[in-house]
Structures are given as C-alpha cells and as structure tokens.
Amino acid sequence: GENVEQHPSTLSVQEGDSAVIKCTYSDSASNYFPWYKQELGKRPQLIIDIRSNVGEKKDQRIAVTLNKTAKHFSLHITETQPEDSAVYFCAASDGNTPLVFGKGTRLSVIA
Amino acid sequence: DTAVSQTPKYLVTQMGNDKSIKCEQNLGHDTMYWYKQDSKKFLKIMFSYNNKELIINETVPNRFSPKSPDKAHLNLHINSLELGDSAVYFCASSRYGGNQETQYFGPGTRLLVL
Numbered sequence: 001g002e003n004v005e006q007h008p009s010t011l012s013v014q015e016g017d018s019a020v021i022k023c024t025y026s027d028s029a030s031n032y033f034p035w036y037k038q039e040l041g042k043r044p045q046l047i048i049d050i051r052s053n054v055g056e057k058k059d060q061r062i063a064v065t066l067n068k069t070a071k072h073f074s075l076h077i078t079e080t081q082p083e084d085s086a087v088y089f090c091a092a093s094d095g096n097t098p099l100v101f102g103k104g105t106r107l108s109v110i111a
Numbered sequence: 112d113t114a115v116s117q118t119p120k121y122l123v124t125q126m127g128n129d130k131s132i133k134c135e136q137n138l139g140h141d142t143m144y145w146y147k148q149d150s151k152k153f154l155k156i157m158f159s160y161n162n163k164e165l166i167i168n169e170t171v172p173n174r175f176s177p178k179s180p181d182k183a184h185l186n187l188h189i190n191s192l193e194l195g196d197s198a199v200y201f202c203a204s205s206r207y208g209g210n211q212e213t214q215y216f217g218p219g220t221r222l223l224v225l
Contacts, residue, residue: 032211043201043216044154051211087152093210098144098167101154 002027004092006102013080014110021105023090024072030092033066033073034099039086047088048075080109114138115217117202123223124192132187132220134202140215142166142208143185145177146201148219154201160185161208192224 003026013019023033034049050057050064050073057064061080066073077084087106091099115136124130136143144167145157158177159167165177174190185202202217 034213038152043218045216046213049213089154095209095211098156098159098210099214104152104154106152 002100004100004102010106012108019077021075023102025092029094032093034091035075036089037086082109085109115215117217117220121221128192129190134185136204140204140206142205144203145187148199194224197224
C-alpha cells in the first residue's frame with residue numbers, strides 16, 4: 001500500500017521568511033496530493049491540493065509543487081505570519097484507496 | 112450552521128467501559144469517515160461509510176463498531192475501552208466518497224481512558 005513520508009517533523013522560521021515542507025510517496029499510481037493544516041486544538045482543514053496532471057499550483061502565499069518522476073511533492077509558504085503556525089499534513093491517494101497521511105510537520109513562525 | 116459536528120467534545124472514562132461518539136453532517140455528503148489521531152498527531156483512517164454502507168475497514172480492533180442510521184450520521188461505539196484508545200477521534204465527510212475529494216473534519220472528540 002501507499003506510504004507517505006513527511007519532513008521535517010518540526011520547523012521554526014522567522015516571520016516573513018519562507019517555509020518548505022517535503023513529502024515523498026511510494027505508490028506511483030497516486031495522483032492526488034492534498035495538504036491539510038491543523039491549528040492547535042482545532043480540526044484539520046484543506047489548504048491546497050494538486051493533481052498529477054500539473055506540476056505546480058499557487059494560492060496567494062501558498063504553493064505546492066509535484067515531481068512525479070521522483071515521487072515527491074512540497075508545500076511552500078512565503079512571507080510567513082504567526083497565524084501560519086500549525087501542524088501541516090500531506091496526503092496521497094490513487095483514487096481507489098483512501099488518503100494516506102504523512103506524520104505531520106509542526107511549523108512555528110517566530111515573530 | 113456547523114457543517115460537521117461531534118459529541119461529546121471531551122470524554123473521560125475508566126478502562127473496560129463502553130462509550131459512543133456521535134457525528135452529524137449537514138452538508139448533504141454521501142460519505143463519512145472516522146479518523147484516530149494519537150498523541151504524536153498521526154492521523155489514521157479507521158472507517159468510511161458511503162450511503163450507510165461500510166466501504167473501508169482498516170485494521171481496527173473489533174471493539175470499535177461504526178453505526179450509520181442515515182447518511183447524515185456516523186456514530187462510533189467502543190467496547191471495553193483500553194488505555195491505548197486514548198486519542199482524538201475525528202469524524203469527516205466528503206461529497207461523493209471518491210478518495211480525491213476535500214474532506215471536511217469535525218471538531219474532534221478527545222477521549223481519555225484512565
């Protein structure tokens with residue numbers, strides 16, 4: 001089955017700097033890659049997703065890139081703000097099997 | 112007008128007890144899920160129901176039993192609670208049940224087994 005590895009497990013950045021979180025997946029059939037953000041004590045919420053027919057997707061300060069050959073995808077957050085502090089989860093699915101989540105990255109943005 | 116709601120929010124109980132967690136969604140979605148998030152924040156799917164039929168049953172002990180009276184509700188009953196069951200349990204829903212749709216999570220139920 002699918003296995004998703006996520007790095008780093010924790011990440012601290014200064015406010016205004018960029019943050020990058022990387023995930024690798026094992027199943028070459030996976031073609032859907034969402035990212036969820038979970039603030040402290042709150043529920044996970046989708047922030048962006050990408051499908052295998054595109055290599056990059058942007059939404060304001062957030063972008064996701066996908067390298068199908070290398071089987072990895074990354075979340076990029078630019079101009080980080082304190083409210084970006086949260087745990088971020090990547091996930092992967094081939095459409096036939098349920099989402100498999102990475103183990104999460106705790107991002108701290110230091111003001 | 113909460114989209115996905117769960118009750119209770121907190122549940123503290125003794126080992127060996129039986130407890131239930133309720134989940135309701137008012138989004139008109141066809142599929143609902145139960146996830147377990149342990150103390151290390153790992154999110155793992157337990158069950159999925161599509162139009163009241165179980166379509167996923169991961170390797171979860173049979174002490175856990177999902178019950179769906181209708182497609183807007185998915186309850187989780189846990190028998191003979193163990194210390195290792197302590198976790199946050201999230202209910203979620205998605206529109207059709209495809210594995211490439213946005214999942215909408217409930218607020219979570221924090222279960223502590225003493």
